[in-house]
Each structure stands twice: as structure tokens, then as C-alpha cells.
Amino acid sequence: MEVASTGTLKNKTRFLDSFRRNIILRRVLSNRLAVTGCMLLSVIFLMAVFAPLIATQPPLQMKVTDRLKAPSAEHWFGTDEFGRDVYSRVLYGSRISIAVGFSVVVISSVFGLILGLYSAYYRHLDNLIMRVVDGLMAFPAVLLAIAIMAALGPKIENVIISISVVYIPTVARTVRSAALVVREQTYIEAIRALGGRSWRIIWRHIAPNCMSPLIIQATFIFAYAVIIEASLSFLGAGTPPPQPSWGNILSDGRTLIKQAWWIMVFPGVAIVMTVLGLNLIGDGLRDLLDPHTNKAKS
Amino acid sequence: MAKYILKRILYLLPVLAVVAVVDFVIIHLTPGDPAAVILGSDATDMDLAKLREQLGLNLPIYAQFGRWLWGVLHGDLGWSIFMDMSVSTAIWQHLGPTVSLTLLAEVIAIVVALPLGVVAAANRGTWIDQSFMTLALLGISIPSFWIGLNFILLFAVQLNWLPAAGYQPLSNGLVNHLKYLIMPAVSLGIMQGALIARMTRSSLLEVLNENYIRTAEAKGLSRFVIIFKHALRNAFIPILTVIGLTFAVLIGGAVVTETVFNIPGIGKLIVTSVMRRDYAVIQGAILMTAVAYVLINLVIDLMYVLIDPRVRLSK
Numbered sequence: 243m244e245v246a247s248t249g250t251l252k253n254k255t256r257f258l259d260s261f262r263r264n265i266i267l268r269r270v271l272s273n274r275l276a277v278t279g280c281m282l283l284s285v286i287f288l289m290a291v292f293a294p295l296i297a298t299q300p301p302l303q304m305k306v307t308d309r310l311k312a313p314s315a316e317h318w319f320g321t322d323e324f325g326r327d328v329y330s331r332v333l334y335g336s337r338i339s340i341a342v343g344f345s346v347v348v349i350s351s352v353f354g355l356i357l358g359l360y361s362a363y364y365r366h367l368d369n370l371i372m373r374v375v376d377g378l379m380a381f382p383a384v385l386l387a388i389a390i391m392a393a394l395g396p397k398i399e400n401v402i403i404s405i406s407v408v409y410i411p412t413v414a415r416t417v418r419s420a421a422l423v424v425r426e427q428t429y430i431e432a433i434r435a436l437g438g439r440s441w442r443i444i445w446r447h448i449a450p451n452c453m454s455p456l457i458i459q460a461t462f463i464f465a466y467a468v469i470i471e472a473s474l475s476f477l478g479a480g481t482p483p484p485q486p487s488w489g490n491i492l493s494d495g496r497t498l499i500k501q502a503w504w505i506m507v508f509p510g511v512a513i514v515m516t517v518l519g520l521n522l523i524g525d526g527l528r529d530l531l532d533p534h535t536n537k538a539k540s
Numbered sequence: 541m542a543k544y545i546l547k548r549i550l551y552l553l554p555v556l557a558v559v560a561v562v563d564f565v566i567i568h569l570t571p572g573d574p575a576a577v578i579l580g581s582d583a584t585d586m587d588l589a590k591l592r593e594q595l596g597l598n599l600p601i602y603a604q605f606g607r608w609l610w611g612v613l614h615g616d617l618g619w620s621i622f623m624d625m626s627v628s629t630a631i632w633q634h635l636g637p638t639v640s641l642t643l644l645a646e647v648i649a650i651v652v653a654l655p656l657g658v659v660a661a662a663n664r665g666t667w668i669d670q671s672f673m674t675l676a677l678l679g680i681s682i683p684s685f686w687i688g689l690n691f692i693l694l695f696a697v698q699l700n701w702l703p704a705a706g707y708q709p710l711s712n713g714l715v716n717h718l719k720y721l722i723m724p725a726v727s728l729g730i731m732q733g734a735l736i737a738r739m740t741r742s743s744l745l746e747v748l749n750e751n752y753i754r755t756a757e758a759k760g761l762s763r764f765v766i767i768f769k770h771a772l773r774n775a776f777i778p779i780l781t782v783i784g785l786t787f788a789v790l791i792g793g794a795v796v797t798e799t800v801f802n803i804p805g806i807g808k809l810i811v812t813s814v815m816r817r818d819y820a821v822i823q824g825a826i827l828m829t830a831v832a833y834v835l836i837n838l839v840i841d842l843m844y845v846l847i848d849p850r851v852r853l854s855k
Contacts, residue, residue, distance in 0.1 A: 377558025384792030518681035
């Protein structure tokens with residue numbers, strides 16, 4: 243009897259859960275812009291995952307007789323000065339952008355979350371952490387990343403490290419301001435009165451309530467990370483050639499802009515698709531998760 | 541009011557201290573011996589020892605920091621071995637183009653973005669709002685250097701209207717100056733403008749929801765008066781803040797844009813120094829941009845006093 247009742251209870255909560263999820267899903271789907279964003283981003287994700295299958299040539303394969311060929315049936319996006327296929331290089335470039343963007347989001351979210359939560363909870367830590375955050379945020383993002391790259395040397399891992407360092411303060415600040423509000427709620431006081439330990443209050447009760455702003459922020463950081471990776475590689479301080487990244491293909495395209503427009507056009511379109519997709523999703527999530535903008539809209 | 545200003549200035553000190561420490565630490569993350577990097581592989585041990593002595597590399601790290609900071613506070617940012625001049629002279633020589641470029645970009649951005657944002661907010665939900673906001677969304681999604689490359693392709697290579705790259709100082713005539721600067725400034729200003737337009741719209745929409753706006757409407761005031769006299773002034777603080785904060789985006793974008801258009805500014809100086817591993821210049825130039833950013837935001841915070849009497853009266 244008892245077993246049966248917990249069983250139905252479980253079923254009931256599962257039903258409620260899926261119902262709730264459905265509402266959220268339906269609201270996401272009703273946001274036309276967010277759907278467009280998801281579609282754009284899916285294209286890029288598929289490009290990154292299936293690059294070896296859909297590339298027409300290995301991205302590094304050179305062919306002197308095919309130098310600077312305009313787009314054609316054989317080379318959809320044309321070829322560069324070494325006769326490499328631009329379409330295949332753009333495909334493989336998506337892997338760098340996605341990998342860098344994703345890693346930066348994970349690293350900066352984890353460190354930013356920890357710093358933000360502890361800074362909001364322990365007021366004496368707050369002054370110290372937030373002054374360091376202010377100081378780091380005084381450096382223009384691209385410049386800070388360039389400086390770190392100059393010190394560490396051009397390698398993918400270093401690109402990820404440098405861009406993560408740039409965005410940890412941003413996440414820390416966002417999480418802190420959300421956590422400061424949660425911290426003052428009555429239920430937190432109640433848990434404290436019941437003798438809840440600090441780490442439990444921080445991670446079980448405050449952290450989950452800071453997730454909405456963090457997720458919104460993370461989407462935009464993904465977008466910025468893609469742009470900064472492209473900028474660094476464009477300047478020669480990012481992904482080292484010959485490995486193709488959208489930024490370093492653009493840099494080749496810049497010097498050949500008079501002879502071969504296609505080298506600079508296609509990787510740029512790929513960057514715009516990715517960043518636009520992420521920004522659309524970010525705006526959509528903000529409309530969905532942030533009650534403040536919801537109020538302003540209605 | 542004096543208290544607010546004083547507090548705001550005192551608050552700068554810890555931030556500037558962190559900026560100095562971070563700037564110093566980053567450059568000292570460099571693996572290996574900077575002296576060996578500078579002199580190359582065929583340097584003798586004696587030359588290396590001499591250069592280390594000269595650069596203070598044999599001192600403990602905190603002493604090196606103290607020595608560097610003392611210099612910085614006295615206007616000495618170090619010496620560029622590659623350019624054979626002091627870092628401050630190098631920065632000074634490259635400052636003009638960057639100031640011209642960022643100022644022009646900022647002016648273009650504000651002049652275009654403010655009306656766009658106001659019109660979008662005033663026509664909320666209509667096709668005007670939607671198309672303006674789609675434009676703004678595109679604006680924040682297209683990297684400025686790629687816009688620059690497309691401008692070069694269109695206006696310089698195809699149409700031959702403007703020079704593809706280069707820079708003419710203002711002393712060579714305003715028309716000449718603008719002819720070279722207009723493409724980089726517009727491509728740099730687009731992202732900035734898009735950010736300002738989005739903030740203007742959302743900030744104005746928020747104010748338009750307030751009760752006193754409903755009162756103004758009930759009094760029968762015209763839409764124009766409500767928006768420009770009652771709403772915009774109150775919406776202005778977040779707009780100003782975003783202008784100040786996105787100044788970092790502008791300077792960062794300028795670094796790449798200067799490389800695209802071959803403009804001999806601070807950005808070009810930094811990129812060239814990264815290629816040459818001229819760490820003294822990187823350190824000095826980045827310190828200067830961070831300090832500039834902090835000071836610009838100070839000025840903006842002080843402008844609140846002029847715009848918003850609540851700031852002036854608060855204790």
C-alpha cells in the first residue's frame with residue numbers, strides 16, 4: 243500500500259515536472275526570435291560536429307594550381323593563396339569557435355559563480371573581491387586578452403585561458419548582485435535559524451536562485467568569446483596558423499581583399515550567424531527568465 | 541555634492557592599484573628569461589647579465605614591482621628597446637589617431653543611436669520598433685573589423701570612393717582627415733551605437749511605465765512633451781552609464797579596426813609590440829588605456845550630478 247502511494251506520488255511529480263517543462267518549452271517556441279537563434283546556432287553546431295564528413299577537402303591540403311580560385315561548383319567558397327579550400331577551412335574553423343566559446347563559458351561561469359556567491363555571502367570578502375573585479379573590468383576585454391596572449395604565447399589553450407580571465411569578473415558581478423537579493427530573503431533567515439551551515443545555504447539555497455541571470459549572461463559571454471577569439475586570431479595573437487580559425491582566415495582575406503573577396507566574406511558570415519544566434523537566444527532567455535523585463539513589456 | 545565627488549575620487553584609488561598590479565603580473569607571466577628573448581639566441585652570458593641588471597630582472601619580484609610603480613607614478617613607463625625611445629614617447633606619438641578615431645566613432649554612435657532608441661520606444665510593438673531593434677541586434681552581432689573589411693571591399697575596391705587604408709592627421713586638412721577616418725569610425729561606431737540604442741529603448745520604456753507618466757498623460761500633455769521633457773531626462777542615467785561602460789568595447793574595437801585600416805594608433809602600437817615581444821610597450825600602453833577608461837567613467841559619474849538632482853542632494 244505504502245509502496246503504491248509513493249509510486250503514484252512519484253508519477254504525479256513526474257507529470258507535473260513534464261507539464262512545467264512543457265510550458266517553458268512552449269514559451270521558448272512561441273518566441274520567434276529565440277527559435278531563429280536556435281536554428282542559426284544549430285547550423286553552426288552541425289558544421290562543427292560533422293566537419294570531417296561534409297568538408298570537400300582536408301582543410302590544410304594545398305594545391306598550387308588551384309590558387310585564388312573564385313567560388314565554383316568544385317570550391318563552393320573559392321580557394322586561398324595556397325590553393326586551400328575556403329569552404330572546408332570555414333567548416334573546421336567552426337570547431338575552434340565553438341570549442342573556445344564553450345570552454346570560456348564553463349570556466350568563467352564556474353569561477354565567477356564561486357567568487358560571486360562568496361562575495362555576496364561574506365561581506366568582508368566582498369570589498370576585496372569586488373575591488374579586484376573592478377580593476378580587472380577596467381581593461382578593455384580585447385586588450386586584456388591580447389596582453390595575456392602576449393605573455394603566454396599563441397596556443398588554443400591560452401586563448402581559452404585569456405578570454406576566461408576577461409569574463410570571470412563579469413560573471414562574478416552578475417551572480418553577486420543576484421545573490422545579494424536572495425540572501426536577504428526570509429527563507430534564508432529561517433534556514434540559518436534552523437542551524438543550516440553556511441556552505442549548505444550558499445550552494446543549496448542561494449546558488450539555484452542565481453541561475454537565471456547566470457544562464458542569460460553565459461549566452462552573451464559565448465557570443466563575446468567567439469568575437470574575441472576571431473579578433474585575436476585576426477591580429478595574429480590567437481589560433482596559430484595553419485590551423486584554420488575564422489579570425490585567421492579573415493586575416494588572410496584582408497591582405498588579398500583586392501584579388502579574392504571570397505576569403506574574407508564567408509568566415510565573416512559564419513561569425514555573424516553564430517553571434518547573432520547566441521544574441522537572439524540570450525534576448526529570448528532574458529524575456530523568459532527575467533521578471534523585471536517581463537513587467538516592463540506588458 | 542562635494543562629498544559625492546570626493547567619495548567617487550577616493551574610490552578610484554583601490555581600482556587603480558589593482559589595475560597596476562594586474563598589468564604588472566600579466567607581463568611577468570611570460571615564461572622564460574625576457575633578457576634572452578630581447579637579445580636573441582646568440583647573446584653572450586655577459587650581455588645577458590648586463591641587460592638583466594639594466595632591466596632590474598635580478599631583483600626580487602616585489603622590488604621589481606616597486607621600481608616599476610615608482611617610475612609610472614613619475615611618468616616613466618619604461619624604455620622600448622625596439623623603438624629606442626621611452627614608452628611614454630611612443631604612446632604619445634600614437635595617441636592622436638586613436639583619440640580621433642574613438643571620438644568620431646562615439647559621436648556617430650550617439651547621434652544615430654539616441655533618436656533610434658527614442659523612436660523605437662515611442663512606437664513600441666509597431667513595425668518601426670521591430671525593424672529598428674532588428675537593426676540594433678545585427679549591430680551587436682557583427683564584429684566591427686568585419687564591417688570594416690566589407691566597407692573596404694565596397695567603397696575602396698569596388699566603387700573607389702574612399703582610400704582603402706591609412707591615416708592623415710588633422711593638420712593636413714579636415715576633409716583629408718575625415719576621408720581616411722570615416723570608414724573606420726563608422727564600422728567601429730556601429731556596435732557602440734547598437735548597444736546605446738538598445739539601452740535607450742529599454743530605459744525609456746521602463747520610465748514610461750511610471751505613474752508620473754500616466755499623470756502627465758492624464759493631464760493631456762502631448763506625447764512629444766512627455767517623452768522629451770519628462771521621460772528622457774529620467775531615462776538618461778542608464779544611457780550615460782552604458783556609454784561609459786561600452787567605452788571599453790570601443791577601445792578594444794579600435795585595436796582591431798586600426799589594424800584593418802592601417803591606422804598608426806595605440807592599437808597598432810600594441811599589436812606590433814605583441815609581434816615583437818616588446819613587453820615594456822605592451823605593459824605601458826595597456827596600463828594607459830585602463831587608466832583612461834577609469835577616468836572616463838569618473839567623468840560620467842560626475843555628470844550624473846548635473847543631470848539628476850537626486851544624486852546632488854543625496855548625502
